[in-house]
Amino acid sequence: MKKWFTIKRIDNTTIAISEYGHWEKVHSYLIIGSNSAALIDTGLGIGNIKEVVDELTNLPIKVITTHVHWDHIGGHKHFKDIYVHEEDSKWLEEGLPISLEQVKRNLLQQPFSQKPPNDFNIDQYSVYKGEQTVKLKDKDVIDLGNRKLQIIHTPGHSPGHICIYEKETGYIFTGDLIYKGMLYAFFPSTDPIKYKESIDKLRNLENIQTVLPGHNELIISKDIVIQIGEAFELIERNGLLKHGTGVHKFINFSIKL
Numbered sequence: 089m090k091k092w093f094t095i096k097r098i099d100n101t102t103i104a105i106s107e108y109g110h111w112e113k114v115h116s117y118l119i120i121g122s123n124s125a126a127l128i129d130t131g132l133g134i135g136n137i138k139e140v141v142d143e144l145t146n147l148p149i150k151v152i153t154t155h156v157h158w159d160h161i162g163g164h165k166h167f168k169d170i171y172v173h174e175e176d177s178k179w180l181e182e183g184l185p186i187s188l189e190q191v192k193r194n195l196l197q198q199p200f201s202q203k204p205p206n207d208f209n210i211d212q213y214s215v216y217k218g219e220q221t222v223k224l225k226d227k228d229v230i231d232l233g234n235r236k237l238q239i240i241h242t243p244g245h246s247p248g249h250i251c252i253y254e255k256e257t258g259y260i261f262t263g264d265l266i267y268k269g270m271l272y273a274f275f276p277s278t279d280p281i282k283y284k285e286s287i288d289k290l291r292n293l294e295n296i297q298t299v300l301p302g303h304n305e306l307i308i309s310k311d312i313v314i315q316i317g318e319a320f321e322l323i324e325r326n327g328l329l330k331h332g333t334g335v336h337k338f339i340n341f342s343i344k345l
Contacts, residue, residue: 092135092205095144096306098298101235102259104306105140107131109202110195113304114159117261119254121232124148128252128261129302132195133162133213135205150230152237153220154263154302155246156180158191164216171230173241174223176248183217185277191215224250242290244273244283251290258297258310260290266316267301268308270335271343280329280345284320291317312340319343 094106101120106113110132117128118141125147130137141149153172154160156179164170164180172180179185192210226241238253245264252261264272265286273283290296290313299308319338323329328336328345336343 092202093131093137093140095140098259098300098307099257102257103144104300105131105137106306107134109200109204110134111198111201112159115300115302115306116160116163117300118144119232119235119237120145120147121235123231123233124150126150126152126230126232126237126252127167128152129154129160129263130163130167132159133165133216134195134208136166137163138166150232152224152230152239152250152252153180154251154261155249156184157246157264158184158186158194158215160263160302161216164218168221170218170220171222171224172220173239173248173250174225175241175243176246177220177223179246179248180216180218180220184215188213188215240289240293242286244279244281244286245271246277247279249286251286253293253296255295258295259300260293260296260298260310260313261300262290263302266290266299266308266312267303267305268312268340269304269342271316271341274331274344276331278331280331284317284324284329287313287317287320315339316341316343 096104103118105116119126151167156176228239230237240251273280296310333345
């Protein structure tokens with residue numbers, strides 16, 4: 089049986105931990121510094137991501153949450169040092185605004201393409217709920233020793249969604265704000281206008297070289313930031329930047345409003 093997690097090194101100290109056996113193809117990222125390491129998101133909770141992380145580094149781990157949705161906090165229960173933006177912290181503490189039954193339906197929406205770990209049991213599946221160590225704000229910097237990660241508040245998909253930017257390498261970890269596939273801004277908790285503003289915020293960053301998203305294709309050209317920005321501009325010009333206008337299709341992505 090293949091292991092549930094797929095490991096790919098972006099460079100020697102930046103590692104993608106992916107769950108390709110699930111239809112959402114979720115990516116978490118381990119960023120190793122000289123004093124500590126950051127784990128960006130913890131995946132679905134189908135497998136124990138901490139076991140993978142422990143094989144890759146023995147440094148202290150800071151879990152940086154791009155946003156508090158069930159498919160990005162599945163392994164939070166295995167860690168103690170949790171960072172989340174202040175606008176999403178209530179969901180982490182009190183629970184998501186959807187039921188556990190709905191989460192389970194989403195989890196099993198399509199059959200697994202890879203056998204899950206033997207100890208996975210959907211009847212025992214739960215969504216993490218607990219306190220965070222640090223409430224993040226826009227422009228905060230997390231110092232891992234020889235690597236500094238800048239927090240960029242990018243609401244729209246969730247109120248406290250963040251991207252993580254490493255200026256020295258040009259890496260931008262975009263969570264669910266940017267990836268190839270269907271981008272979601274139709275839930276009641278989303279905000280299409282703020283989503284566009286967040287994309288514009290990334291377009292103004294200097295030295296983006298590589299987009300590392302939360303789903304689907306792993307490494308994306310920086311050009312997708314411009315492409316998605318232009319798509320939102322077109323939707324806005326047509327008076328459709330609001331909930332209920334449906335799916336807007338483009339070449340490498342679609343936007344559901």
